[in-house]
Amino acid sequence: MNYSKPYHFFVYRLIPVAMLTSFIFACGESEAPKQGAETTPPTDSAAMREIVVSQKDKQFAPTELKIKTGDSVSFRNDDPFFHNVFSFSETRVFDLGSYPQGETRKVVFDKPGEVEVECAIHENMKLKIIVE
Numbered sequence: 001m002n003y004s005k006p007y008h009f010f011v012y013r014l015i016p017v018a019m020l021t022s023f024i025f026a027c028g029e030s031e032a033p034k035q036g037a038e039t040t041p042p043t044d045s046a047a048m049r050e051i052v053v054s055q056k057d058k059q060f061a062p063t064e065l066k067i068k069t070g071d072s073v074s075f076r077n078d079d080p081f082f083h084n085v086f087s088f089s090e091t092r093v094f095d096l097g098s099y100p101q102g103e104t105r106k107v108v109f110d111k112p113g114e115v116e117v118e119c120a121i122h123e124n125m126k127l128k129i130i131v132e
């Protein structure tokens with residue numbers, strides 16, 4: 001019969017505790033540099049252009065125009081008499097009415113297609129706008 005006697009070694013480890021008192025002087029007085037909020041929001045200017053069409057000598061100038069969906073066209077009357085701007089085209093039906101020299105009225109083209117623009121006063125005035 002073998003009596004294996006377990007030997008228990010109790011090791012007391014005395015860990016000297018060094019009381020370290022550290023005084024931390026928070027000198028964090030660094031002021032965050034004031035950054036001016038100069039970040040301008042990104043403007044989708046490429047997709048929202050404004051094209052000016054002149055009405056001069058009883059004609060639209062230009063007489064044909066290619067724009068992108070979302071663009072707007074400003075019709076400026078450069079003649080010393082009234083013009084009228086309208087369209088019955090399905091792509092963009094509008095009627096800006098009649099207005100005198102120096103006045104500009106704007107139309108936004110939010111759908112692709114073809115638009116025939118006319119003047120009710122001068123029936124020879126025609127402008128074709130292709131909205132891509």
Ligand SMILES: [Cu+2]
Pocket residue numbers: 058082083084119120121122125
């Ligand atoms: Cu006209």
